[in-house]
Structures are given as C-alpha cells and as structure tokens.
Amino acid sequence: MAxxxxxxxxxxxxxxxxxxxxxxxxxxxxxxGVENSNYLIRTxxxxxxxxxxxxxxYEKRVRPxxxxxxxxxxxxxxxxxxxCPQVVAMPDGTALRELCGRPAAVTTFLEGMWTRRIRxxxxxxxxxxxxxxxxxxxxxxxxxxNALSVDGWRPLFEMSEDRAHEVHPDMAPMIRDELAFLEESxxxxxxxxxxxxxxxxxxxxxxxxxxxxxxxxYFACTDFLAYDLxxxxxxxxxxxxxxxxxxxxxxxxSNYRDNRSVTEAxxxxxxxxxxxSALRFLLTRLYDWLNCPPGALVRPxxxxxxxxxxxxxxxxxxxxxxxxxxxxVDGA
Ligand SMILES: Nc1ncnc2c1ncn2[C@@H]1O[C@H](COP(=O)(O)OP(=O)(O)O)[C@@H](O)[C@H]1O
Ligand SMILES: N[C@@H](CCOP(=O)(O)O)C(=O)O
Numbered sequence: 001m002a003x004x005x006x007x008x009x010x011x012x013x014x015x016x017x018x019x020x021x022x023x024x025x026x027x028x029x030x031x032x033g034v035e036n037s038n039y040l041i042r043t044x045x046x047x048x049x050x051x052x053x054x055x056x057x058y059e060k061r062v063r064p065x066x067x068x069x070x071x072x073x074x075x076x077x078x079x080x081x082x083x084c085p086q087v088v089a090m091p092d093g094t095a096l097r098e099l100c101g102r103p104a105a106v107t108t109f110l111e112g113m114w115t116r117r118i119r120x121x122x123x124x125x126x127x128x129x130x131x132x133x134x135x136x137x138x139x140x141x142x143x144x145x146n147a148l149s150v151d152g153w154r155p156l157f158e159m160s161e162d163r164a165h166e167v168h169p170d171m172a173p174m175i176r177d178e179l180a181f182l183e184e185s186x187x188x189x190x191x192x193x194x195x196x197x198x199x200x201x202x203x204x205x206x207x208x209x210x211x212x213x214x215x216x217x218y219f220a221c222t223d224f225l226a227y228d229l230x231x232x233x234x235x236x237x238x239x240x241x242x243x244x245x246x247x248x249x250x251x252x253x254s255n256y257r258d259n260r261s262v263t264e265a266x267x268x269x270x271x272x273x274x275x276x277s278a279l280r281f282l283l284t285r286l287y288d289w290l291n292c293p294p295g296a297l298v299r300p301x302x303x304x305x306x307x308x309x310x311x312x313x314x315x316x317x318x319x320x321x322x323x324x325x326x327x328x329v330d331g332a
Pocket of ligand 1: 032036037108111215
C-alpha cells in the first residue's frame with residue numbers, strides 16, 4: 001500500500017484548514033500507487049456542500065527541485081482542457097508545502113477508474129489523449145530532462161548487473177547487448193516536447209468506456225514525443241500472455257495520428273523507441289525487484305514482463321508489426 005508517511009488527524013486537519021476548502025471531514029490512505037503517499041480527503045467544501053481532494057506527500061524518489069515542473073505542468077494542461085488534476089493553492093498562492101517533513105500538495109479529485117480489461121477502444125482513446133496532451137504541452141515554458149532516457153540506462157543497469165541472473169539467466173547479457181545497440185543508434189533529432197512518460201493503465205481513468213482523467217505526472221519530462229507514444233504501446237498493447245495485439249496498436253497509433261501529425265522520421269523510429277522504452281521499464285523493475293525489502297507492503301512489478309516485451313521489439317522488422325503499412329499508412 002502506498003502510504004509511507006503517516007499523518008495524524010490533528011496535523012491533517014490543520015494542514016487542510018489553511019486552504020479555504022472547508023473543514024476536514026475524513027482522510028483515507030490510498031492503497032494504490034507505488035511512489036508517493038496519497039490520501040483521499042473529504043472536506044465540507046468552500047460552500048458547505050462537500051468536496052473531495054487528493055493529498056500527496058512526495059516520497060524519496062521525487063526530487064523536490066522537480067516539483068515546480070510537475071505542478072506547473074498539471075495546472076497548464078488543466079487550463080488547456082486536458083482532464084488532469086489541478087493543484088490547489090492556498091489563498092496566498094502557495095501550492096507546494098511541507099507536511100510531516102515531506103513536500104506535499106493538494107490536487108483536485110478526478111472521477112473514474114482505471115481499467116483492468118483493456119480493449120482496443122481504450123487503446124484508441126489513449127492514443128488520442130496522448131496526442132492532445134502533447135499538443136497542449138507545446139507552449140509549456142518549463143523543461144525537465146528525462147533522467148530515465150538513454151544516458152541514464154547504463155548507470156541504472158550497473159546497480160543490478162551482478163544480481164540480474166537471479167531473475168533470468170539471460171538477463172544481464174541481453175541488457176548488455178541491448179544497451180550497446182541503443183547507445184549506438186538512439187535517434188537524436190526527433191520532435192521534442194513534454195511527455196507524460198508513465199501513461200500506464202493505472203494512470204488513466206475511464207467512466208464507463210469514456211476516458212475521463214490522466215494522473216501521476218511524476219515522471220513527466222521533456223523528451224521525444226514519439227518515445228512517449230512507444231511507452232503507451234508497451235503499456236497498453238500487450239495481452240496478459242505477453243503477446244502483442246496489433247489491433248490495439250493500430251487503434252492507438254491511428255488515433256494519435258488523427259490528433260497530431262507525426263513525421264516519417266518519428267514513425268520510422270518507433271521500433272527502436274519501443275525497444276528503449278521497454279528497456280527503461282525493465283531496468284527500473286529489475287532494480288526494484290532485486291531491492292525489495294523483506295515484508296515490504298508494495299509488491300514490485302514483474303521485470304520479466306518487460307524482458308519479454310523487449311524481445312518482441314527486437315524481432316520487429318517493419319511498421320507492419322505495429323499495424324501500420326510500409327509507409328506508415330494504417331495496415332488493414
Ligand atoms: N487526482 C486524483 N483523482 C482521483 N484519484 C487519484 C488522483 N490522484 C491519485 N489518485 C489515486 O491514488 C492512486 C495512486 O496515485 P499515483 O499518482 O499513481 O501514485 P504513485 O505516484 O505513488 O504511483 C491512484 O491509483 C488513484 O486511485
Ligand atoms: N508504471 C511503472 C511504475 C510506476 O508506477 P506508478 O504507480 O507511479 O504508475 C511500471 O509499471 O513499471
């Protein structure tokens with residue numbers, strides 16, 4: 001469960017009182033999520049009719065100096081109509097505060113639930129929403145380097161290399177070869193912009209079949225837009241048996257392209273970007289898997305899932321594998 005920092009009732013009530021969003025009625029720790037501590041808080045509301053918010057305490061992996069970027073981005077996207085949380089400010093304008101020794105912020109609550117049974121309709125909507133996100137981010141003035149892009153992968157691997165065989169005997173050699181390949185051939189001149197960089201199913205809410213919200217902006221960064229698309233291909237278009245679903249990929253890619261024009265260079269780079277994004281999640285999962293303390297409350301994600309996804313992309317010889325024709329036109 002993702003509540004690493006316990007907040008007493010008194011501290012919580014005092015903290016919430018400063019916002020002018022009404023008095024605290026209840027606060028419940030949220031079990032989902034892995035990075036930060038999240039509480040669902042209910043208040044009497046500004047007008048006494050009740051309101052709901054999320055209180056997040058930022059834990060060790062979030063660098064405090066990155067918080068203005070994340071908070072600024074949520075507010076920017078929200079004013080552009082992207083369905084994401086807005087950060088609530090106190091009457092003096094302060095949005096980023098401290099609670100129990102942690103940086104903390106209150107955001108608006110988004111209705112909806114994430115889907116455990118992904119269908120091609122979900123993938124299509126994620127493609128459209130990602131394109132909208134990229135367009136809305138185009139005039140966001142701040143930048144943040146992606147610490148988990150190609151330069152960051154080798155140091156991350158070195159932290160797990162000696163024990164990688166505990167997960168799979170081929171893990172270390174496979175990653176070593178892949179790193180050498182990607183460092184040599186990673187693209188350098190694709191369109192860049194603000195990426196969500198973690199738009200996984202648990203970060204996308206639906207009400208019924210309609211996409212209603214995007215959350216968890218704490219990996220957002222400035223990187224190749226098509227890299228963000230490749231993250232979504234990896235996160236949404238594989239089945240539970242780890243086979244790739246080309247129909248889902250086609251739905252995602254064609255809706256993305258309907259909403260944002262994609263260059264030929266971006267399309268041509270998709271297979272290598274997908275290898276890179278598969279490796280990125282393999283490396284963080286491998287590290288977390290090997291370093292999970294005994295009795296930890298948060299169960300680490302399975303690195304083998306991304307080992308197999310990476311293997312799939314290594315075998316891709318053309319865009320047809322992603323449901324696109326030879327020149328990027330939608331394959332039948
Ligand atoms: N703005 C929000 N509206 C509604 N629920 C939210 C919101 N933000 C977070 N949550 C809830 O908290 C959970 C964990 O949030 P998330 O940002 O994914 O945490 P972490 O960064 O720790 O992975 C989500 O699965 C969701 O249930
Ligand atoms: N999406 C990542 C892990 C990050 O977890 P989140 O709860 O912050 O989305 C993965 O699946 O490896």
